[in-house]
Each structure stands twice: as structure tokens, then as C-alpha cells.
Amino acid sequence: MLTFVGLGLYDERSVTLAGRDAIRAADRVFAEFYTSQLAGTTIDALEDFHDIEIEVRDRAGVEQDPDPILAAAASGDAVFLTAGDTMISTTHVDLRLRAEDRGVETRVIHGTTAQAAASSLTGLQNYRFGKATTLPFERSHGGDGVPGSVIETIEANQERGLHTLVFLDITAESDEGTYMRGDEATSLLAEHWRPDALGVVVARAGSADPVVRAGRLADLAEMDFGDPLHLLVVPGSLHYLERDALAAIGDGPAAVLDENTVE
Amino acid sequence: MLTFVGLGLYDERSVTLAGRDAIRAADRVFAEFYTSQLAGTTIDALEDFHDIEIEVRDRAGVEQDPDPILAAAASGDAVFLTAGDTMISTTHVDLRLRAEDRGVETRVIHGTTAQAAASSLTGLQNYRFGKATTLPFERSHGGDGVPGSVIETIEANQERGLHTLVFLDITAESDEGTYMRGDEATSLLAEHWRPDALGVVVARAGSADPVVRAGRLADLAEMDFGDPLHLLVVPGSLHYLERDALAAIGDGPAAVLDENTVE
Numbered sequence: 001m002l003t004f005v006g007l008g009l010y011d012e013r014s015v016t017l018a019g020r021d022a023i024r025a026a027d028r029v030f031a032e033f034y035t036s037q038l039a040g041t042t043i044d045a046l047e048d049f050h051d052i053e054i055e056v057r058d059r060a061g062v063e064q065d066p067d068p069i070l071a072a073a074a075s076g077d078a079v080f081l082t083a084g085d086t087m088i089s090t091t092h093v094d095l096r097l098r099a100e101d102r103g104v105e106t107r108v109i110h111g112t113t114a115q116a117a118a119s120s121l122t123g124l125q126n127y128r129f130g131k132a133t134t135l136p137f138e139r140s141h142g143g144d145g146v147p148g149s150v151i152e153t154i155e156a157n158q159e160r161g162l163h164t165l166v167f168l169d170i171t172a173e174s175d176e177g178t179y180m181r182g183d184e185a186t187s188l189l190a191e192h193w194r195p196d197a198l199g200v201v202v203a204r205a206g207s208a209d210p211v212v213r214a215g216r217l218a219d220l221a222e223m224d225f226g227d228p229l230h231l232l233v234v235p236g237s238l239h240y241l242e243r244d245a246l247a248a249i250g251d252g253p254a255a256v257l258d259e260n261t262v263e
Numbered sequence: 264m265l266t267f268v269g270l271g272l273y274d275e276r277s278v279t280l281a282g283r284d285a286i287r288a289a290d291r292v293f294a295e296f297y298t299s300q301l302a303g304t305t306i307d308a309l310e311d312f313h314d315i316e317i318e319v320r321d322r323a324g325v326e327q328d329p330d331p332i333l334a335a336a337a338s339g340d341a342v343f344l345t346a347g348d349t350m351i352s353t354t355h356v357d358l359r360l361r362a363e364d365r366g367v368e369t370r371v372i373h374g375t376t377a378q379a380a381a382s383s384l385t386g387l388q389n390y391r392f393g394k395a396t397t398l399p400f401e402r403s404h405g406g407d408g409v410p411g412s413v414i415e416t417i418e419a420n421q422e423r424g425l426h427t428l429v430f431l432d433i434t435a436e437s438d439e440g441t442y443m444r445g446d447e448a449t450s451l452l453a454e455h456w457r458p459d460a461l462g463v464v465v466a467r468a469g470s471a472d473p474v475v476r477a478g479r480l481a482d483l484a485e486m487d488f489g490d491p492l493h494l495l496v497v498p499g500s501l502h503y504l505e506r507d508a509l510a511a512i513g514d515g516p517a518a519v520l521d522e523n524t525v526e
Binding site: 004006008009012013014015016017018020021085086087088090093094096097100101107108110111112113115116117119120121123125126127128129130131132133134156160162205206208210241244245248249 | 267269271272275276277278279280281283284348349350351353356357359360363364370371373374375376378379380382383384386388389390391392393394395396397419423425468469471473504507508511512
């Protein structure tokens, strides 16, 4: 059996009880942290917390050499850990299909996600989000500024009144990863798109001290949101209750909120 | 302190460790199950599992008479439980803003969601979902067939190649609720939209035995997906790996999958 377990949003207590039980019952526990990382814990802390040994695999160890994982799953209970929900990236779907192809049973135990947090922490309504996008570091996409596809996604959503969740780039340049900060993201969009547009930065979703700040992109670009992980939401039109939530919870200035409120 | 805790997708083990800890540490535990329900457990089972007493409130008891909840949160640790993630509905945002308005500190502990499950169980990629919608019972929307807004959402997403998560109606007509089944939903869309279109039904997301079935809407309308909760995804265009996943995991017939595969 190969059980994919999503560790959730932030630290070792973000996993579900079902996920914790699967981890503790496993014969071997694998993990990858190249698609996403837990900002609030470390691999050592996870191992101590669950009293297990975690075998971390890099991309090549999952995509090009999955045999050890599949063999462990064929002969016993193997668990494959990821941050957030599981199966979010093609790399996990590919591993699951390889397992099914070999007749190895698979199972999925869900984790909490940035997508849910972007809605529930900000008060922006879940069903008013359109397609999400990712804002890369300039050095990652090999160009200057903001890729056209990011702006196209935001504007196509806004034409329908919809909000856009913008995931911020993570690179595995150091052991802890390098996270794009909210001020960097809003600075890029202020410079290369619209400085006066409304943005909402969410920092440390899933932790005990998340921060939500709403404001014009150019103003958010001057702020310090503290430790990672940061997310950005670019709202479409706001309903009254969304406006009130961004004012009360996100400390958003009335002028920019009112400009974006439609009914 | 008023802590909103999302109970997650399915049963009493779907909550996170952080959520479980908050529930057990609370002086009083409130809950509402009129916006969403846990198909895999009962209130009694939740009370036994966490060794707590749960004070269930109906809509009037949250929206028109929130004072007892707010008073409990002002004088001690109160927890407010919902199925899935928390703060998903305006009713919760409203309660949170009332608490903040009174100077009561609030906190959000996230739960796993149908949105994440719709992606991770099916292999359909998360970032290729557009706006979600809800398909109501004909008796709920007071008309025949499918509301125009549901079809408009699906088609607007499809124009951009995006998938649509369709939540299926839940009514509180009985204590357990009445859930729209996947065969009912696909039958409605087959009759009033396109019988040949591709659909994917997900049953019992978050449980140990979820079912995923891909096929033409008219064919899915003839199937039995078992116990609730059911979800429907109407895909936009499929990438190859999504196609392979719907074939392997969703038992989708090659013809309808190939018709919808673009690259």
C-alpha cells in the first residue's frame, strides 16, 4: 500500500488525525519537499514528533528512480509525505499511476491548503476565486518583471469579478528554501502592472499568528510581513461583507476597498 | 477567544492535530451544520471522540442570536466548529467580524476541503480549476432543470480550458440532511446541458474508500456511487497526465477522455 499524506499548511500539528495515524503505522516513510515546504517545522522536528525516520527524496529520486518507493509499497505500508495537500503536483500523480500500474494499492489522505486559507483568513468568499497562478522570481523565469501569463490570469479573473490566489515562488537554493516575500511580490506587480490595484498579503497561513494585510500594491510593497510563507490575493470585485472583512481583519484603507466594492 | 475550527472532510479523524487540541482545551464548543455536514460521523460520535459537549446552533442561532457565543468567547475559550474548512460561508465571516468588533480575539484553524480533494483524488491539476459552482435540487431553486448561472460558470471556465468543481446541494430536510447524489447531478446536466460531455463524480472524499468515476454525463447518470457525500467535476481540456489519471483512477472510457485531451 502506498499512502499519500498531506502534512497541511504550517507545522507538525497541521496534519490530520487520519494522516498522523497512517504515518505512525507505516513501515517506511518517504517525503519530498521540492514542490512545497512547511515553513513552521523541520524534518528533524517531524521525525521526533512522530517518532519515525523520514527518507527525503529529491525530484530525481521520485521521478527517475521511484523503484525503491514502489518496492517498499509493494511489500509493506509505505507513506509518501508532502506539504499542504497531497497529489497537488504532477510528480505525485505520476508516482501514484506508476504504483497502480504495478498493482500496488494507493490511498490519499488530504491536508489543509493555501487555497482554503486564502479564503478563510481573508474573508474573501471561496466561490468567488478564479484560476490560481504562481509569481516566479525574475531569476527563475529568466526574464524581467512579471510573466505575461500571470497578469493575463489576474485580468481574466477580474473581468468576471473573481479573485486570484497568487502563489509566491519557492526555490530550493538553500536547505530551508528561498521564499518570495509579500513585499517582493507586490513590488513586482506594482512596478510591472498596476501600483494602485488592491492586493491582500497573507503571511504564515496555518500558524498561530497569521497576518493579513490589504492595501494598494505599491503600499504593500513597503511593508514587512515577517517570517514565511507568504501568499498574495489580488481581489476582483468585493461584496460588502468582503469589504468589511478586509477592513477589520486586513486593516485595509477605506479608499482602495471602496473603489473595488460593487454591490 | 473565539477559535473557528474546520473539522475537515469526512469524519472525526479528519480534523488536524491543532484543531483537536483547540477543541479539547475549549471551555465551550459550538457548532453549525446548516452550511455543510460531515457524512462520515455524527454529533454524538464527535462528542464521544473528543470527550466534549457540542452546542449545535441553527442559522438563526448564529446570525440573529450570536450573543451567547460571543459572551462565551469574551469570558473564556470558545470554539466554533464547521465541516470542511472554516469561514467558508458568509455566516462565519459575519460572526468573526462581530467578535472582533467587540474586542474578542479570533483565531482560525483550517480543515481539509472538497476543493483540494476534487483535485488530488482525480489527478486533475489544482491550478487548472476555475470558479466553483453549486448545483441545487430543482425544488430548492424553484425552477425546472439547471440554473443558467451553473451552466454559464461551467462554460466560462471551459472557454479558458479550466475545470469546474460542482458542489451538490445539501438540504437540512432530515437530521442527516438530504444530499444530492452524483447520478442525480449528472442526470440533470445530461438532460438540460450536454449528455455527451465529460464528467467526474467523486464520492466520499476524505474517507478510506472514496470512489472516482469519469465518463459521459449520460452514462454517469446510470451509476450508483454509494453513500454520500458526492461531488462533480466538469473538466475543461485535459493534459495527457490528467487523461491518464482519469483512465487509471476514474475508470474513464478512452473515447470521451481522448475527445477532451488537448496536448
